[in-house]
Amino acid sequence: MSDATSKMKREPEPRGIRCPRCGCGHFEVVYTRRIPGGAIRRRRECRHCGRRVTTTERMGA
Numbered sequence: 842m843s844d845a846t847s848k849m850k851r852e853p854e855p856r857g858i859r860c861p862r863c864g865c866g867h868f869e870v871v872y873t874r875r876i877p878g879g880a881i882r883r884r885r886e887c888r889h890c891g892r893r894v895t896t897t898e899r900m901g902a
């Protein structure tokens with residue numbers, strides 16, 4: 842497995858997440874939690890409709 846994302850490692854947040862309800866990409870992080878195993882779970886809330894989406898991000902080893 843090659844790491845294709847090594848170029849752009851600036852952004853810790855995943856790109857391209859869209860609100861499943863209104864389709865916008867503007868989220869506000871309301872909750873951040875570290876998961877054992879080296880991941881971070883973030884709960885985001887859509888600024889437009891208030892829909893909450895949970896994302897899990899891997900941290901660099």
Ligand SMILES: [Zn+2]
Binds near residue numbers: 864890892
């Ligand atoms: Zn929305």
